[in-house]
Amino acid sequence: MKRLNKFSSLSLIVALVLAALPTATAFADALGPVTSAVAVAPNPVTVGSSATVTATVDDTTTDGSTIASAEYSLDAGATWTAMSASDGAFDSVSEAVTATFTASTVGAGEACVRGTDSVGNVGTEVCAAFTVQSIYTFRGFLPPVRATNNAQAGRTVPVKWFLTLTAGRTPVSDPTAIVGVKSYEVDCATLTGDSSTAVVEKGPGKSGLKYQGKGRWMFNWKTPKSYAASCRMMFVEFSDGSTSPEVLFRFR
Numbered sequence: 001m002k003r004l005n006k007f008s009s010l011s012l013i014v015a016l017v018l019a020a021l022p023t024a025t026a027f028a029d030a031l032g033p034v035t036s037a038v039a040v041a042p043n044p045v046t047v048g049s050s051a052t053v054t055a056t057v058d059d060t061t062t063d064g065s066t067i068a069s070a071e072y073s074l075d076a077g078a079t080w081t082a083m084s085a086s087d088g089a090f091d092s093v094s095e096a097v098t099a100t101f102t103a104s105t106v107g108a109g110e111a112c113v114r115g116t117d118s119v120g121n122v123g124t125e126v127c128a129a130f131t132v133q134s135i136y137t138f139r140g141f142l143p144p145v146r147a148t149n150n151a152q153a154g155r156t157v158p159v160k161w162f163l164t165l166t167a168g169r170t171p172v173s174d175p176t177a178i179v180g181v182k183s184y185e186v187d188c189a190t191l192t193g194d195s196s197t198a199v200v201e202k203g204p205g206k207s208g209l210k211y212q213g214k215g216r217w218m219f220n221w222k223t224p225k226s227y228a229a230s231c232r233m234m235f236v237e238f239s240d241g242s243t244s245p246e247v248l249f250r251f252r
């Protein structure tokens with residue numbers, strides 16, 4: 001009887017310990033959600049304008065948790081910014097996500113997106129390339145300016161060029177598009193110089209800038225006499241940060 005009691009007590013302890021354990025081990029989600037369909041629109045986007053990055057973040061094949069958040073990076077993952085659920089709430093295993101940003105730098109861009117599930121698993125980022133275009137496109141200098149020019153320092157040089165919007169090639173007639181005609185000194189033999197020393201050139205009168213119609217502009221460049229016996233690179237700068245190609249002036 002005493003022996004049976006001991007056995008009963010042990011059974012009771014085992015039963016209590018088993019009862020204290022969870023009836024089933026909780027299912028562990030160790031995988032971050034899968035990102036797909038990353039896209040930037042419009043593409044190309046014009047610098048200074050807004051663009052939308054969209055993607056799908058889905059945990060269906062990565063242990064099935066609800067999507068908790070998504071974020072995007074425009075600088076190869078150095079910084080991340082939160083995105084929104086397209087339907088307004090992160091409450092599904094698969095979410096369409098969206099964010100709007102302003103295109104700030106002309107050239108090639110890349111938008112990367114990644115999602116996080118409700119357990120905190122961060123998925124692998126997926127990226128899409130896009131292009132940021134200038135507002136204005138310089139379509140070339142017109143005669144007499146050429147790639148290489150000889151000029152008398154102190155004389156006025158008519159600098160003519162053709163400017164359009166990048167989108168649609170519409171002629172630009174707005175003078176605020178033009179920051180100015182600039183130049184910087186270069187070595188006459190090696191043609192090397194420091195473009196950061198470029199100065200805004202002056203016309204003979206108030207501005208010297210004239211619109212001649214159909215996207216054609218003329219600037220009467222009153223070259224300083226101090227440019228004698230030197231060489232300079234000249235270019236036109238526009239308000240979107242873009243510039244014309246540089247042309248060489250050899251001054252007598």
Ligand SMILES: [Ca+2]
Nearest residue numbers: 031062063117
């Ligand atoms: Ca997951």
